[in-house]
Amino acid sequence: MKNYKKLFPIFKNNPTLHYLDSAATSLKPQVVLDKMMDYYQNYSANIHRGLYPISEKATTEYEQVRNKVAKFIGAKFEGEIIFTGGTTASINMVARSWGENNLVKGDEIVVTVAEHHSNFVPWQQLAKRKSLKLRVTSYELEITKNTKLLAINHVSNVLGTVNNIKEIIKKAREINPNICVVVDGAQAVAHMPVNVTDLDCDFYAFSGHKMYGPTGVGVLYAKANRQLEMKPDNFGGGMIKEVTTETSTWAEGPEKFEAGTPPIGEVIGLGAAVDFINEIGMKNIMAHEKELTDYLIESILKYGRIKILGLGISDNRLGVVSMYSDDKQMGTSHDFSDILGRKFNVAVRAGHHCAMPLHTKFGVETGTTRASIGIYNDKNDIDELIKGLIYAKDIFNCIEEGDKKFYG
Ligand SMILES: Cc1ncc(COP(=O)(O)O)c(C=O)c1O
Numbered sequence: 001m002k003n004y005k006k007l008f009p010i011f012k013n014n015p016t017l018h019y020l021d022s023a024a025t026s027l028k029p030q031v032v033l034d035k036m037m038d039y040y041q042n043y044s045a046n047i048h049r050g051l052y053p054i055s056e057k058a059t060t061e062y063e064q065v066r067n068k069v070a071k072f073i074g075a076k077f078e079g080e081i082i083f084t085g086g087t088t089a090s091i092n093m094v095a096r097s098w099g100e101n102n103l104v105k106g107d108e109i110v111v112t113v114a115e116h117h118s119n120f121v122p123w124q125q126l127a128k129r130k131s132l133k134l135r136v137t138s139y140e141l142e143i144t145k146n147t148k149l150l151a152i153n154h155v156s157n158v159l160g161t162v163n164n165i166k167e168i169i170k171k172a173r174e175i176n177p178n179i180c181v182v183v184d185g186a187q188a189v190a191h192m193p194v195n196v197t198d199l200d201c202d203f204y205a206f207s208g209h210k211m212y213g214p215t216g217v218g219v220l221y222a223k224a225n226r227q228l229e230m231k232p233d234n235f236g237g238g239m240i241k242e243v244t245t246e247t248s249t250w251a252e253g254p255e256k257f258e259a260g261t262p263p264i265g266e267v268i269g270l271g272a273a274v275d276f277i278n279e280i281g282m283k284n285i286m287a288h289e290k291e292l293t294d295y296l297i298e299s300i301l302k303y304g305r306i307k308i309l310g311l312g313i314s315d316n317r318l319g320v321v322s323m324y325s326d327d328k329q330m331g332t333s334h335d336f337s338d339i340l341g342r343k344f345n346v347a348v349r350a351g352h353h354c355a356m357p358l359h360t361k362f363g364v365e366t367g368t369t370r371a372s373i374g375i376y377n378d379k380n381d382i383d384e385l386i387k388g389l390i391y392a393k394d395i396f397n398c399i400e401e402g403d404k405k406f407y408g
Contacts, residue, residue: 319373
């Protein structure tokens with residue numbers, strides 16, 4: 001198994017770190033940091049405005065990333081790529097710029113119960129504002145002629161399940177050819193190939209920081225015809241064509257939705273993250289992560305006292321694994337993650353992972369402990385996780401017996 005840790009400087013200062021929280025955010029490779037530092041040190045001018053060399057260089061670098069991202073996700077052309085602050089900002093933009101202007105009282109929105117709050121709450125709030133019907137589905141999507149919008153994740157950030165988006169969209173369009181489909185790709189883009197044209201979705205949202213890029217930047221793919229149906233909701237410099245004291249007109253294309261100074265250094269860093277993924281190759285990433293995911297699931301099942309929410313080993317899932325225990329003597333997910341972090345330097349996530357309705361549906365209201373995999377992980381990270389789980393179980397049993405000194 002190839003060792004990718006050396007590409008990530010964080011391990012130089014923290015060599016015993018076992019980072020299993022890539023679903024929350026990924027670590028950053030040196031090449032991304034170098035590219036951003038180059039911008040900040042050598043040409044940190046504003047874009048689209050200056051007629052001097054470093055501003056022109058910044059504009060060129062920024063716009064090249066639009067082209068790079070378009071190719072990376074198979075968009076037909078770069079004008080379909082809008083830079084945002086992240087997945088959450090992208091989905092809120094669809095709700096406000098498209099939903100607010102194209103849905104009317106009585107229209108139905110369908111979301112799945114497995115959505116991250118970022119792909120749930122914006123629809124819930126839009127439905128309240130506009131008196132729309134919001135239907136939350138568990139198994140069958142049950143699209144009707146009245147379903148005007150479907151919001152669904154490509155990969156669940158709790159279960160790791162990969163949804164067959166192409167098939168879902170095809171079936172939905174047989175019922176309502178004009179249905180607008182919004183895909184939350186936050187957990188997909190760094191771990192599997194994505195082609196938005198092939199999926200035939202209307203919108204596709206993702207974050208830079210979950211794909212080895214910086215925080216503060218994300219992408220909204222908006223299919224050309226849908227983009228024409230959007231109205232800007234964020235006003236200011238850069239997004240206008242002409243402004244008079246009475247009225248304003250808007251720029252064409254994605255700039256219309258990028259008011260103000262965008263996160264220039266972060267967009268440039270995102271471009272380096274795309275290069276990083278392309279250089280390793282999606283096939284290699286998938287093979288590496290599949291081997292580790294299978295090993296992680298096997299190790300958990302061998303240990304035995306802990307259950308996995310959703311799918312076990314399967315081709316239909318990625319490396320996001322949420323665990324829980326029915327045993328009341330075992331601690332909570334927060335206890336587990338606290339002990340794993342402090343005693344073993346294993347980083348996992350505890351709680352609801354911003355998906356409370358899903359945890360409620362599974363009857364695990366207190367939350368789960370989530371381990372998630374990135375390209376830098378190896379089998380040793382997983383062995384340490386299992387060691388930590390066994391240690392934690394011993395502690396909880398001792399606490400139960402009154403032997404409190406064991407804790408800590
Ligand atoms: C499936 C999914 N959607 C949306 C988000 C929100 O992403 P961000 O916080 O980068 O906006 C996340 C982050 O955890 C996620 O996993």
